[in-house]
Amino acid sequence: MSDRDFDIVLFGATGFTGGLTAAYVAAHAPAGLRWALAGRDPGRLAAVRDRLGADVELVRADVTDPGSLATLARRTRTLVTTVGPYLEYGEPLVAACAEAGTDYLDLTGEPEFVDEMYVRHHRTAQLSGARLVHACGFDSIPHDLGVLHAVTVLGAEGPVTMRGVVRAGGMLSGGTFHSALGQFSRAPQMRAAAAARRRVEPRPAGRRSRAVLGRPGRDPELGYWLLPLPTIDPVIVARSGAALPAYGSDFRYSHFAGTRTLRYAAGGALGVGGLMLAAQIGPVRRWLGSKVPQGEGPDEARRAKSWFTVDVLGEGDGRTVHVRVSGGDPGYGETAKMLAESALCLTLDENPPTAGQVTTAAAMGDALTGRLRMAGIRFEVL
Secondary structure, eight states: OTTSSEEEEEEOTTSHHHHHHHHHHHHHOOTTOOEEEEESOHHHHHHHHHHHTOOOEEEEOOTTOHHHHHHHHHHEEEEEEOOSOHHHHTHHHHHHHHHHTOEEEOOOOOHHHHHHHHHHHHHHHHHHTOEEEOOOBTTBHHHHHHHHHHHHHHOOSSOEEEEEEEEEESOOOHHHHHHHHHHHTTHHHHHHHHHHHHHHSOOOTTOEEEEOOOOOEEOTTTOOEEEEOOSSHHHHHHHHHHHOGGGOSEEEEEEEEEESSHHHHHHHHHHHHHHHHHTTSHHHHHHHHHHSOTTOOOOHHHHHTOEEEEEEEEEETTEEEEEEEEESOTTTHHHHHHHHHHHHHHHHSOOOOOOEEOOHHHHTTHHHHHHHHHTTOEEEEO
């Protein structure tokens, strides 16, 4: 792809998380990286460029104009988008990248979108050589790469059972909240998309990899009360397990939120249940969405106080492992860092030969883990 104009193009830099991602790339891009900002409003893009003090090109492109996206995809090696909800805005960019053989990354946590993109564009991307990598932020990098690290340390060949326990202090991003509302209101469509994918997706030969719904209760090793989390993370982890033989002959993964007291666990269960119920009622869903606007976020001082941990505990071949991934503000700062480092890794590093829709573990694996460690996200064996 040396004949392309850019190494990386960031689509959506005028939004809050997109702006943080652009700032990270501007501060950490190696000398000679050819990157650009793209969007539908050149004036707002110019304001972002001026704020960054970066000498980057601006490219006008609009998700409602497929021709502009096709041209954009043909000009770059990697296209990164922070524009969601992805079920509403994402497919034109995926389609353009799959056709052009351009690598694609996003921040989606929407299972329906990911499944539909697999059914519609995975084969095209395989043929063109494009790597379509979804969920490159807090959904789902700490969980996906944390489990990969635990699997590597464990080194089991037989059945492997793992659980991930996430704890966080910080604000949920507006984009994540709107995506969650949308998904909660579309349970039948989500099931249909998952079923359509199962009909066409090949299974690994001679082995299994599954996301298993865990039971609420108290974790004997961590001492936390566990609440099963209905997120995209366990699905992503299971797909990495299906793609990589190192996950053993029969890999099982369960995903939880962890709280220190039973009272918080019960409150969390009621809160998630109430949100799922409210999302079924259109006026209530729209009212809730208006209370958490997209494109905005907390100030730097508040983000500096935020944190996350993901504990991965597993066993296989008679051995056990405990890996912890931890960092700062999960909803904004660390998510922007993860997305930007994913783009740099996918574009510049030596990675496994893959194509089509792939997970971060399958597409980048240890190379991305190493980058994130250098960037301050901790991967520890306890």
